[in-house]
Amino acid sequence: MKKVSATLVIFILTVAASWSLFRPAFFRIHDYVHAARIAEMSRALEDGQFPVRWSEHFGYGYGMPLFEFYAPLPYYVGALGYWLGIEVVAIIKLLFILASLGTALGAFALGKKLFGNTGAILTATALTLAPYRAVNLFVRGALSEAWGMMAMPWILLGVVKVAHREKDGWLMLTLSLVVLMLSHNIMTMLFVPFVLLFGALYVGYRKWVVQRSDYSQLQVFHHLITAFLVAGGLAAFYLIPALVEKDFTQVSQIFGGYFHYSQHFLYLRQFLQVNWGYTGSVWGPEDGISFFLGWGQWLGLGSALFLLTVRLIQLMRKHGLKKLGKILTDNKLIAGLIFGLLFVAGLFMTLFRSKVLWDALPALAYAQFPWRFMGVGVLFLSLLIGFSVTLIKNKRLRYLVTIGLFLIMLQNSTFFKPAEYLANNDDYYYTDADRIEREMSSILPDYIPSQMSTELTAPTVQAWCEPDCAESVELLVKKSDQMLVKTNFAQDQTLQLAIADYPGWRIELDGQTVSKFSTEMGNLAISVPAGEHLVGARLTSTPIRLIADLISLSSWLLLIYLSFFRPPALDKIKNK
Numbered sequence: 138m139k140k141v142s143a144t145l146v147i148f149i150l151t152v153a154a155s156w157s158l159f160r161p162a163f164f165r166i167h168d169y170v171h172a173a174r175i176a177e178m179s180r181a182l183e184d185g186q187f188p189v190r191w192s193e194h195f196g197y198g199y200g201m202p203l204f205e206f207y208a209p210l211p212y213y214v215g216a217l218g219y220w221l222g223i224e225v226v227a228i229i230k231l232l233f234i235l236a237s238l239g240t241a242l243g244a245f246a247l248g249k250k251l252f253g254n255t256g257a258i259l260t261a262t263a264l265t266l267a268p269y270r271a272v273n274l275f276v277r278g279a280l281s282e283a284w285g286m287m288a289m290p291w292i293l294l295g296v297v298k299v300a301h302r303e304k305d306g307w308l309m310l311t312l313s314l315v316v317l318m319l320s321h322n323i324m325t326m327l328f329v330p331f332v333l334l335f336g337a338l339y340v341g342y343r344k345w346v347v348q349r350s351d352y353s354q355l356q357v358f359h360h361l362i363t364a365f366l367v368a369g370g371l372a373a374f375y376l377i378p379a380l381v382e383k384d385f386t387q388v389s390q391i392f393g394g395y396f397h398y399s400q401h402f403l404y405l406r407q408f409l410q411v412n413w414g415y416t417g418s419v420w421g422p423e424d425g426i427s428f429f430l431g432w433g434q435w436l437g438l439g440s441a442l443f444l445l446t447v448r449l450i451q452l453m454r455k456h457g458l459k460k461l462g463k464i465l466t467d468n469k470l471i472a473g474l475i476f477g478l479l480f481v482a483g484l485f486m487t488l489f490r491s492k493v494l495w496d497a498l499p500a501l502a503y504a505q506f507p508w509r510f511m512g513v514g515v516l517f518l519s520l521l522i523g524f525s526v527t528l529i530k531n532k533r534l535r536y537l538v539t540i541g542l543f544l545i546m547l548q549n550s551t552f553f554k555p556a557e558y559l560a561n562n563d564d565y566y567y568t569d570a571d572r573i574e575r576e577m578s579s580i581l582p583d584y585i586p587s588q589m590s591t592e593l594t595a596p597t598v599q600a601w602c603e604p605d606c607a608e609s610v611e612l613l614v615k616k617s618d619q620m621l622v623k624t625n626f627a628q629d630q631t632l633q634l635a636i637a638d639y640p641g642w643r644i645e646l647d648g649q650t651v652s653k654f655s656t657e658m659g660n661l662a663i664s665v666p667a668g669e670h671l672v673g674a675r676l677t678s679t680p681i682r683l684i685a686d687l688i689s690l691s692s693w694l695l696l697i698y699l700s701f702f703r704p705p706a707l708d709k710i711k712n713k
Contacts, residue, residue, distance in 0.1 A: 147241045150265040153550035154237035158230040164555030166278025169565040172225045173577045175215035176568035184616040193617035197593040198574035199637040201584045206379045208281035210319035236283040241265040243290035248523040255539040260523030262546045267515040268429045271552035285321030286512045296336045314368035346471045370692030377685035386584045401506045402489035415556040433546030437522035444528035445473045476521040483514030586639045589659035596635040618676040625669045634661045645673040
């Protein structure tokens with residue numbers, strides 16, 4: 138019966154967060170590049186790229202290393218659907234639905250582990266139907282960030298399972314961290330410090346508050362650290378090049394002006410204002426999008442604070458101030474304090490008062506929008522709400538409170554809808570290579586190689602000379618990561634290729650590597666002697682990419698070994 142009720146709750150939550158997707162028409166969102174990304178990922182995989190780094194048609198047809206820097210995991214999944222012949226808008230909708238389903242499942246599992254069934258229902262509802270998730274999905278269209286948020290409750294569940302010394306905890310923590318890292322590197326940067334803090338607090342809670350006599354902190358910390366290291370290794374093929382090679386692109390331009398974090402801090406009153414809109418974030422409290430926490434979430438927070446206060450008063454009456462130590466080590470109070478402090482810390486980082494920390498930590502500039510910390514804040518708020526029902530001793534009252542908060546938070550489903558539907562999905566969601574080059578490239582210029590001109594138009598041919606030598610050039614092969622051209626010049630010529638110059642591109646003349654150079658526009662060029670020759674261009678690994686790939690390969694082999702041939706150190710982990 139409990140399994141049936143859990144399945145029903147997760148089904149209701151997923152439908153409540155996805156009901157707007159169950160119709161043929163789609164809608165305009167801020168980031169409407171998903172279809173083009175899916176198509177480019179699919180084409181690259183068909184060409185044999187793996188891991189995929191280079192997009193052939195973005196960058197106005199000269200290409201750019203899109204998937205070296207932009208969250209690849211949702212688009213690997215999307216490319217699988219595209220390969221299977223699923224229509225691209227249907228794939229995007231499925232990716233949205235998966236984000237909500239995965240969030241509901243993870244939050245429910247985490248809530249059940251910590252608080253039981255009633256707490257699981259409230260934790261899953263508060264997170265899955267958080268208005269901020271509706272903003273990410275139906276206003277911003279931040280698919281990768283939604284997938285990152287989906288991984289977050291699973292990560293905490295992995296931490297809890299490791300702390301409880303359960304065999305599957307280490308693997309769950311490792312794989313959920315990989316999902317976060319490959320879905321959204323910015324959310325990884327923002328959330329990992331909270332995971333580490335939560336892990337330290339929870340381990341301390343188990344040792345000193347719950348007072349488990351057989352509890353080995355060092356063993357638990359060993360497994361936690363190992364999981365983070367292995368996860369980082371598994372995702373190294375993406376994380377390391379994205380960090381080291383970013384200066385070879387024009388991505389630094391998106392961290393200034395409008396995109397500077399100083400323009401996007403929130404004010405406390407915005408958490409209480411519905412103010413639903415579909416435009417953008419601006420300086421000051423009059424944003425065109427909402428940062429409302431949700432009335433059900435506010436009511437749940439109020440209930441948690443009230444119940445914690447009642448418990449504190451009861452403890453003080455029972456023990457008095459002479460036994461203050463017993464009060465301060467009460468397991469319920471400490472658990473509530475942990476969730477509450479992490480919730481407050483997450484929301485604090487969105488506020489203007491946290492600017493001193495943003496100024497002191499240069500890496501935070503990459504986050505662009507301080508309100509991204511709301512994803513962290515609403516997770517711990519959901520846990521605090523789920524925890525609150527454990528403070529109600531009367532079973533009937535606990536059920537009534539759970540049902541009441543569930544129904545109130547269910548009203549947030551009205552936020553999970555677009556401003557309007559499109560008459561023609563193809564206006565924004567297309568996969569045609571020519572349209573990506575001509576129309577979509579200007580929407581996503583972030584990762585164009587740094588030396589490329591900012592005033593580009595899509596090339597009409599793949600190889601050319603100045604003056605024209607079209608009759609002497611024959612294109613033999615054109616793939617996302619390679620090109621082969623046959624030339625027959627009467628005299629020496631400079632041959633230009635419709636490929637952006639970027640580290641890793643190698644030019645061969647008749648099978649021998651030769652030097653290349655960039656034109657004033659930033660594309661590849663080579664000096665070709667008179668006569669008949671074969672000119673090839675191929676994207677290869679740089680030393681950084683090769684090292685990163687080897688680290689990932691080694692880490693995957695290590696993961697398989699640890700999963701199927703468990704060493705004695707991991708065999709010591711026992712079920713609770």
